[in-house]
Amino acid sequence: MQKLEYPIRKYTALARQLEERGERVIYLNIGDPLKYDFSTPRELIEEAYRAMLEGHNYYASSDGLRELREAIAVKEKVWNGVNIRPSDVLVTSGVSEAINALFAALVDEGDEVLLPDPSYPLYINFSDFYGARKVFYAAREEEGWVPDVDDIRKKISPRTKMIVVNNPHNPTGAVYPAKVIKEILDVAAEYKVPVVSDEIYDALTFEGEFKSTAALASKDNVVIGLNGFSKTFLVTGWRLGYAYFLGPEEEISQIKAGVLNFLMTRLSAVTPLQVAIARFATRRPDFLEEVKRKMDERRRFASKRLNEIEGLSLPSAPKGAFYAFPRLELQVDDEEFARRLLVEEKVLVAYGSGFGPAGTGHIRLVYLPPIDELEEAFTRIERLTKRLKAS
Ligand SMILES: Cc1ncc(COP(=O)(O)O)c(C=O)c1O
The missing domain is CATH 3.90.1150.10 (Aspartate Aminotransferase, domain 1)
Structure with missing residues (x-):
């Protein structure tokens, strides 16, 4: 520790x-809008209250309530053009827990993870915690902090377990051009390495066009999308996020099973808030x-x-x-x-x-x-x- x-x-x-x-x-x-003059939509709070009064106060299943996983599949389609099935989704206590679970499932001591430099610190923390070797790839300041794909290619090794991308990016605010994401996906497919794409700021793009990694992936890619409700639904304290898995069935089912094993040990994400978000997420925000x-x-x-x-x-x-x-x-x-x-x-x-x-x-x-x-x-x-x- x-x-x-x-x-x-x-x-x-x-x-x-x-x-x-x-x-x-x-x-x-x-990075918490609620600490300033932003507040949770009232309608969402009312849904949470209603869900509790209706008795949704039990443990949910570890993979998340079916109705929320269905709503997430719709949201990803409508917001990002990503085609996933509810069974491809696992609900987590924030993206933070999804990152922890993913590292637990994917890396062993001595494995390598490719991280953007700079990176959101949790990726650094969990690499250290699980004994992975952090291999930073360049994203140059003068070029808008956009990943250098040649550097990724140079740094991939047989021990690379994942390439992490984070778009829009924390801490730099970079928004990656679709072309760059596509090039990263091509390298990843060539070397058969999963791409982990943290898109928690997807709707908070002010310049340039946000394109989801999963929407650009080919059938040979394994993409693990990470997203959540903290920032775009203004519910940082509700601790709800999700991971979804896209790619050849045999590969993703193994990763997903590992992540789910981890999630079983914490029983479930908070149930009434899952119900509330499921009812809210498919409406126009x-x-x-x-x-x-x-x-x-x-x-x-x-x-x-x-x-x-x-x-x-x-x-x-x-x-x-x-x-x-x-x-x-x-x-x-x-x-x-x-x-x-x-x-x-x-x-x-x-x-x-x-x-x-x-x-x-x-x-x-x-x-x-x-x-x-x-x-x-x-x-x-x-x-x-x-x-x-x-x-
Ligand atoms: C890039 C990124 N990923 C994940 C998180 C964690 O979000 P949460 O656990 O609230 O879903 C944050 C929070 O700041 C973030 O910036």
Whole structure:
């Protein structure tokens, strides 16, 4: 456990101590819209209440309620053009649990996993936890943080158990062109390696076009899609997500059985909320338009303002998700910068090196707060960068 490091929450305890002393901390570390002025659709909350009153308070089956798996198949078809059957889906307690289960099922000590550099930290954590060797593939900042497919090809080995892609991408906000995804799928098919595609921000694309990996796969590909409700349905605390499996039957049934074995040990995901989401997920998500409009306005503001701050640069503005990953143009370690930013200016961000080697010299911040709050945070950040420049 000592090997695990979660850069997004590491300094929360220190932030709380500062608050207890009467300081006002601006939190830009956790990707949770509900911490700002976004709220769960009322209709969804009413469905949850109704499901509980109707008595859906028992353990569900470990693979997830049938009606939710059916709704997920419809949602994937309508949102992403992905054709899956309810039996291809496993419901999990958030994508977080799906990642854990997948690593448990797929990797043994010494196996290799290909991860984007930078990566969402949970992929790094579970590689370490299950003893896999992390092999980072390049995604260059100057090229919009889009994966370098030649680098993937170079780094595949007989021990590679999966290629992880995450689109739209956390922490950079990159949205991958369909052509690049297709090239990754071709390499994966050639070497018979499953592609794990984390698409939790699918509907939160503001520039460019999001294309689901599974929608581009050929019949030779094995694709494990990871997705969930936390971000797009504004229910981060409900802890519901899913994995789906696409590809030749004999290969996917084995992986799926391994994942399901893991899921049986935690009995089930939370039942009444599965019922509520099943009833809600197939309707047109009207609420998303307004959510996206607000997020996009903040994304544009943050992208412009961050580039104006002396000592920071943002050569590739985010196109999707809700993070910016600016580079520190200062002689300072990124973790030290993040710590000082909290202690001296009371702004909490995540330090970039926790997201992989290419994250070194960067910070990740969430641009979800209202613009006046963001402006206050950027003013505070600028005060620190100016002091550092002067020293
Ligand atoms: C890329 C990515 N995957 C997975 C998760 C985990 O989401 P959840 O467990 O809430 O479904 C997050 C959360 O920030 C994320 O950014």
